[in-house]
Amino acid sequence: xGLVTITREDLAGGITGAQASxxxxxxxxxxxxxxxxxxxxxxxxxxxxxxxxQQTDSSLHKNIAYKPNLDKLSGVDTKTADAAAVERLxxxxxxxxxxxIEFLTGFLAPYQGKWRLDYASFRPQEEEGRDLALxxxxxxxxxxxxxxxxxxxxxxxxxxxxxxxxxxxxxxVGDPFATVVKEFAPxxxxxxxxxxxxxxxxxxGRAVGLGKAIPSIKRSPYDDFMMRFHNFLKENARxxxxxxxxxxxxxxxxxxxxxxxxxxxxxxxGQYALEQTLLxxxxxxxxxxxxxxxxxxxxxxxxxx
Ligand SMILES: [Fe+2]
Numbered sequence: 510x511g512l513v514t515i516t517r518e519d520l521a522g523g524i525t526g527a528q529a530s531x532x533x534x535x536x537x538x539x540x541x542x543x544x545x546x547x548x549x550x551x552x553x554x555x556x557x558x559x560x561x562x563q564q565t566d567s568s569l570h571k572n573i574a575y576k577p578n579l580d581k582l583s584g585v586d587t588k589t590a591d592a593a594a595v596e597r598l599x600x601x602x603x604x605x606x607x608x609x610i611e612f613l614t615g616f617l618a619p620y621q622g623k624w625r626l627d628y629a630s631f632r633p634q635e636e637e638g639r640d641l642a643l644x645x646x647x648x649x650x651x652x653x654x655x656x657x658x659x660x661x662x663x664x665x666x667x668x669x670x671x672x673x674x675x676x677x678x679x680x681x682v683g684d685p686f687a688t689v690v691k692e693f694a695p696x697x698x699x700x701x702x703x704x705x706x707x708x709x710x711x712x713x714g715r716a717v718g719l720g721k722a723i724p725s726i727k728r729s730p731y732d733d734f735m736m737r738f739h740n741f742l743k744e745n746a747r748x749x750x751x752x753x754x755x756x757x758x759x760x761x762x763x764x765x766x767x768x769x770x771x772x773x774x775x776x777x778x779g780q781y782a783l784e785q786t787l788l789x790x791x792x793x794x795x796x797x798x799x800x801x802x803x804x805x806x807x808x809x810x811x812x813x814x
Contacts, residue, residue: 512543512757520548520616529618533795536666539685539772541757547670547764548616549608551783555601556672560781562633569594575602575629602629609668609785623793625663627786636678637778644740647776649749650683652801653769654739659732662802662814663788665770669759670783677758678779684753686771687804690738693748731802731813735770742773770801 513535524532536542551559562569573584582599606629614621636647643649653665671678683689728736742748752773759765759779767774797803806813 511755512541514543514545516544517546517548520544524616524618526618529616530795533617533619536766536768537664537771537794537796538799539768541682541765541767541772543757543759544764545760547762548612549605549668549670549764551601551605551670551672555604558597559601559631559633559672559783560674569598569631570633572634573598573602573631575599575606575631577603577606577626577629598631602631605629605670605783606785613668613787619795620787620789620793623790624666625788625790627658627665627788629783629785632782632784633780635778635780636776644743646743649743650681650752650754650773650775651739651742652686652689652735652771652773654732654735656736659728660735660770660788661729662731662791662800664768664791664794664800666766666787666789667769668764668766668785668787670764671759671761671779671781672783673761673779673781675761676779677760678782679777680757680759681775681777682755682757683773685799686773686801687799689742689748689752689773690804690808693742693745693752729814731805734805734813735801771799 513532515532532542569585569590571584573582575582580599580603582595582602585595585598587595606626609629610626639647641647653667655665669678684692791797791800791802794800802813
């Protein structure tokens, strides 16, 4: 796994269907697509507004989510926030979300129309030294799973912009999902082939020392495992100490995209980022055998969604 660099010249020449398929294959296998110059630039006055939020006493200085389907910000205290500033941030996030989608619609042609638009986010806080609960920490290697938004096998693809004027955004990246599961989840992870779905999921959970399934009627056994695996990785000192760690520093003005459900990642330092999440449907995948769903179903010997 590694970094695939895509320059402005590469994009100017156009991406053929065959190249797009190859890029999707690489993404799905755990590579990061890296754009030294972002293909989704932010207008200078909008950028100045975003960068100004930390210096002022603004209520917009915390990480804020944007829900494109509702055109709504969450994480903003509307009682104390300056209404004009909130409206401006909403407009900037709406534009950002649309521009990322416009770019990806052409760039990742094999996925076109087969993704669900998830949240975008504005991350103005310094990542180094943040005081967060263990399961919320970004500086511990983990794979992503959303507690309130089970994906039922769709994959979590995230597009990032480092909008800091000068500083890098510093990541650590681990080996892909299949390797991590094999290396750090114990052998008894393989349930009997005739196990019911729920037993298979519980078997997977027990095997990584997580006890009972987290109760949720909306989660599939797959989602259940992915959520508990996220927590397991953050809480596991041996994994954090011994797993492979590849440092990547994303410069100011760059973008990158990665399947964060596949690639263990940690953010060590950096401030000011924008991000858009897409949920890519299993039918859209170019190399579905590398997806965490298929990896887990091979281990479980049964369907998990
Ligand atoms: Fe994450």
